[in-house]
Amino acid sequence: MRLDVILRIITKLLLPFMLMFALFVHFHGDFSPGGGFQAGVIIAAAVVFHALVFGLYPTQKIVPMWFAELLMPLGVAIYTGVGFLTMALGENFLGYNVLYFDPKYAQERGVIWIEVGILTTVSGTMISIFYAFAGRGRQK
């Protein structure tokens, strides 16, 4: 892992594009294949990629374990939160129509938020799982 300067530089160059691609997949999910789940997986892949090239501990300096673990419940909480919000506004659970005066935009608004929830949970979970497996070590 000493002489792989090219690998490291290319990784650093690639990572922003990976994250940008994830955002594209996320927000363009309304118009083309993709969405929160796929974007979450790509974000997690970027972190895993970083960890493979630079090692586990440098990566955990940037994305700490506790942060990844926090993302897991946070996403589900956002998702159910949207449900409770629509409920409080008088619609049924996850009935997005009340989120805006025009139902069409209200739907889009609701969809964006729940996709954020999925993205959060999925990326957090995938990163945490990777950390958990990687941190296990071959011998006790």
Add this chain to the structure above:
Amino acid sequence: MAAGPVEVGSFNFMDQLPALQVALPMFAATLAAVVRKGNIAWLIALMTSLSMPIIAVLLLHQTFEQGVISYEMGGWEPPIGIEYRVDTANAYVLVIISIIAAIVMPYAKRVVEADIPAEHQSYYYTMYLMCLCGLLGITITGDAFNAFVFLEISSLSTYAMIAMGRDRRALMAAYQYLIMGTVGATLYVIGVGLLYAMTGTLNFNDLSGRIADLGPQRPVLAALAFITVGLSLKIALFPLHKWLPNSYAYAPSMATVFLAATATKVAIYLLVRVYFTIYGPADIVASHDVDTLVLILSLAAMFVASFVACFQLNVERMLAFSSVAQIGYITLGISFASQTGLTGGLVHLVNHAFMKGALFMATGALMLRAGSVKLDDLAGIARKMPITMAAFVLAGLSLIGVPGTVGFVSKWYLASASFEAGQGWLAFAIMLSSLIAVIYIGRVVEVVYFREPSPAVERITKEVPVSMLLPMWLMVVACFYFGINADLTANTAASAADVFLSAIGNASTGGE
């Protein structure tokens, strides 16, 4: 509420009950995962568990008042959207699960502190809440695929809970359960997929009408077979029960209590829902002898599993085999497809939950003080823990079916149903298998009361705390209260049975 301009209304608690029943534990689980302190997570789980019966009872009340409640998730009308469909039958199951959850939670604190390392306790309660959420979700939903998703939520959390047992064999138990449970769930999905390909819908109610139109075509029949086998794996219907004994024996005490009292019941409910609501109008179950098959397997479970239970050296394993046998009673009642039989099966759902809950709470208490539930290690322990063992004996009497206990009520209904069906010998079989229960409960009683305590037992100084004894005795009292005054449980079970039977087609009379 269909799409279209929607005015901002106001929150109506009574209308939102079905969603709250499932969404609250899910949200609480995320909170419990964030706090990372075992005590606070327990408090969150306790609060949620205590609020669940309130919602469930209100729902049951609503079904009595206004009949079937249809709740449209996201405001989309079924079958476009997912529907929560609450009738007396599933409200009844919701009440059972949530009451058990509410009783288990106060008990849980001490055993979890003993079983689970401190840094994992909050996650453990998270898993419990997700399991509760999954079980409630399966029960309340009116959509076949949604039921699968929640089945997996409850299963995955169950595997994780079982694997946290102190014994390393808990890991193997969890792994085997994971394999068999996933095969079961996948078979269920195959069945649903075949139905979907034939009808184009996933909504129970919609499916029911469309299958009645299709009649007994081959994919429909194959779907029935796949769903039956898949759910039987989840139910642990004999001979697909291999995962259950080890899972219950090696899981942490709290998981054993909770799962033994609830998990298999929900799978049974789902199977009954499929048989009666989906296949009922087409009258396929009875005309293709599926009920006879279930009857034979139930009988086999009642005898073989009870018999195996007699030879167990580990009390929790013994009770687990007894659970397999008791599941046989429930499915026996269902196989009659008659008012009395179904009532018997459904009332045994709640009765078995109470008595097994009490029994496993007692073994959990033994585990906490004696560190083992092997029969040899428990000699004379009744002298040290008289209150726990008294609860064990009383719940055991109920398991045997002594008059005045809930076990007797269930067996009374089942026996009457056998006579009604013109198969009196079944009543005799029910009695005979109860006698086997006398043997295995008797063995435990003999060891704990009449043998000299071992040095390890001598070292036990005190009973378990009141927070554990109280829930345990609450279950025992329920075993006797509903045994003497069975109106509440039996009448509700009878209304639930009516719901299921009302769906059966009038093409033939069904059943035997």
Add this chain to the structure above:
Amino acid sequence: MSEALINMVLLTLLAAITIGVVRARNLFGVVILSGIYSFLIASVMMVLDAPDVAMTEASVGAGISTVLMLGVLYLTKTHESVPNTTSYAPFFVAAAVFAMLVYGTIDLPPFGSADQPINTHVGPDYLARAFKETGIPNVVTAVLASYRGFDTLGEAAVVFTAGIGIMMLLRRRKKAGEDGEAEK
């Protein structure tokens, strides 16, 4: 017809890979083959006009699953031991399921036809309504996030449940550097 042909070729390859997976004893090979299997099935999904699913299967089946399994092989071992006894029972179980499935699927509507129940009952309603009601042209996203949004909540909950379960099983809090708070 060419669509159907590509579909059939890919499916045949899939079956061939599956035979390889069944027969291989080297677990490393098994994992790689199952990765190829996932890519192939993702291609089949593309042919079946399901790009969303294909994308997910490629990233999940060939990506995450393969990485996790390779990780586990690194932690455990890479060769499967050959059992001393051969049993025909598993074969009969598989054959029985196969027979049951043949029985069940032989009356299903033929592949690719537009007039089968699933293409006449609920499915077309989504295609007709989705854009009008949600403004989302990708109907899969509209159904996923809105019409059946509750299933997707369940899906997120499944991921969350598995994640917490794995953390409980595998995480070691004590180790320095593993936890941001515990560092130093």
Add this chain to the structure above:
Amino acid sequence: MLEDIVNYYNYFITLFLMSAGLYIVVARGNMVKKLVGLGLFQTSVYLLYLSPGKILGGTPPILGEGFTVFANPLPHVLILTAIVVGVATLALGLALVVRINEAFGTIEETEIFENGSEVDPPEPDNKAGGL
């Protein structure tokens, strides 16, 4: 005859994959292999759902100018969920395998059961498996 083959080839292969997956699960004692088999079993179900949704000559269900025939979106949504459920199960299973390997020193079911599951086994030795 040829038409029948084209019509049911998807289902036929799906059934083959399903049976093969189930066979691995039932027949093999190696835990990782079992999980791979379970994966095959689950993956084959995806085809069972997706195949009927395809309309020959159609396009993916993304509305746009010039397209009229679309595949049925509902199976896609269901299978997206099923894939996620599948990988979640696989990940949890693999985590269990890692722990079992640490506790028992093997990932072969037969070796664990030969030790006897009722007798209390000796303390685990954490031998690293050979490559």
